[in-house]
Amino acid sequence: MTNAEEIAHGVLAGDRRSIAKAITIIENNTVEAKKLIASIYPQTGKAHIIGLTGPSGSGKSTLIEKIVREYRRKGKTVGVIAVDPTSPFTGGAFLGDRIRMQELSTDEGVFIRSMATRHYPGGIAKATKDAVKILDAAGKDVIIVETVGAGQSEVEIIKVSQTTVVIHAPGLGDEIQAIKAGIMEIADIFAVNKADRENADKAVMDIQAILQLNNKEAAWKPPILKTMALSGEGVPKLIEKIEEHKRFLEKELGQKRILGKAETELIEAIKEKVTSSIIDELKRGGKYNELLKKIIDREIDPNTAADKVVREKFKKAE
Numbered sequence: 001m002t003n004a005e006e007i008a009h010g011v012l013a014g015d016r017r018s019i020a021k022a023i024t025i026i027e028n029n030t031v032e033a034k035k036l037i038a039s040i041y042p043q044t045g046k047a048h049i050i051g052l053t054g055p056s057g058s059g060k061s062t063l064i065e066k067i068v069r070e071y072r073r074k075g076k077t078v079g080v081i082a083v084d085p086t087s088p089f090t091g092g093a094f095l096g097d098r099i100r101m102q103e104l105s106t107d108e109g110v111f112i113r114s115m116a117t118r119h120y121p122g123g124i125a126k127a128t129k130d131a132v133k134i135l136d137a138a139g140k141d142v143i144i145v146e147t148v149g150a151g152q153s154e155v156e157i158i159k160v161s162q163t164t165v166v167i168h169a170p171g172l173g174d175e176i177q178a179i180k181a182g183i184m185e186i187a188d189i190f191a192v193n194k195a196d197r198e199n200a201d202k203a204v205m206d207i208q209a210i211l212q213l214n215n216k217e218a219a220w221k222p223p224i225l226k227t228m229a230l231s232g233e234g235v236p237k238l239i240e241k242i243e244e245h246k247r248f249l250e251k252e253l254g255q256k257r258i259l260g261k262a263e264t265e266l267i268e269a270i271k272e273k274v275t276s277s278i279i280d281e282l283k284r285g286g287k288y289n290e291l292l293k294k295i296i297d298r299e300i301d302p303n304t305a306a307d308k309v310v311r312e313k314f315k316k317a318e
């Protein structure tokens with residue numbers, strides 16, 4: 001067996017060390033990574049993927065710890081990918097938080113991995129997607145992806161999820177503006193965390209107000225829940241809603257959504273292949289820097305340059 005085959009074998013058996021190794025391989029996005037994903041792919045598609053996003057400090061990691069415990073209590077296995085450099089999973093939080101997280105990670109039914117402490121060839125969204133596939137193939141029933149809800153790349157990352165929970169918390173100032181931009185549209189469930197704080201109801205009303213502006217007729221109306229991640233209050237209710245959303249997806253959109261996801265993945269894979277093959281070829285032929293210089297000198301605009309390059313590429317292939 002080659003190394004990749006051996007690791008794939010271990011992943012499918014749910015072996016912890018193989019999962020960890022596999023994620024390291026896919027982070028580097030090499031040929032080995034592609035082989036690995038290809039060989040585990042038939043075993044994916046079973047997990048429920050939950051995205052959890054929201055401003056830094058809103059309590060996402062604390063909430064995830066409680067969600068994991070609740071799912072474990074229900075007998076489900078859980079994988080967590082934290083794309084958050086300030087996460088307790090990466091050691092960015094207070095000691096108490098970190099110790100609680102470490103406790104969780106000794107449970108065989110739980111696999112926790114943090115990402116986004118470095119650059120990923122192929123991009124962080126791709127790395128996250130592949131890591132989710134590894135955990136899915138490893139048999140985790142539920143996979144949770146934590147991201148800090150801010151920019152476009154976070155929105156890209158969270159698209160991997162089937163159910164997206166947007167977290168907000170009172171006292172985070174204008175962060176609601178960040179929620180408004182982009183993230184609002186992808187929310188299936190809202191959770192106002194730190195509900196023990198006095199202005200939690202105001203945060204709920206703020207979200208309600210924004211939802212009312214966006215009065216699209218939708219089959220699923222995102223509920224707004226209150227949680228207290230420190231005590232765990234509200235977490236069973238949150239999980240109930242997540243499960244309800246899962247059933248909704250299966251019933252309402254089942255085939256359409258699966259088709260849409262497959263299409264997105266295929267388009268992305270083709271884009272990556274075509275782009276890297278063209279760029280590599282240009283670099284090998286020494287044309288790459290030449291083109292860059294022409295663009296800088298305003299001899300050609302980037303669009304025309306791209307047109308030329310693509311046309312030449314496909315002329316050759318014909």
Ligand SMILES: Nc1nc2c(ncn2[C@@H]2O[C@H](COP(=O)(O)OP(=O)(O)O)[C@@H](O)[C@H]2O)c(=O)[nH]1
Nearest residue numbers: 056057058059060061062193194195228229230
């Ligand atoms: N008062 C209160 N504090 C909380 C609650 N949930 C989390 N926190 C605290 O908020 C801080 C940020 O939490 P963390 O989970 O790291 O937030 P993240 O950045 O969104 O992952 C930590 O000090 C937590 O202990 C809550 O329900 N109530």
Ligand SMILES: [Mg+2]
Nearest residue numbers: 061084086087
């Ligand atoms: Mg965090």
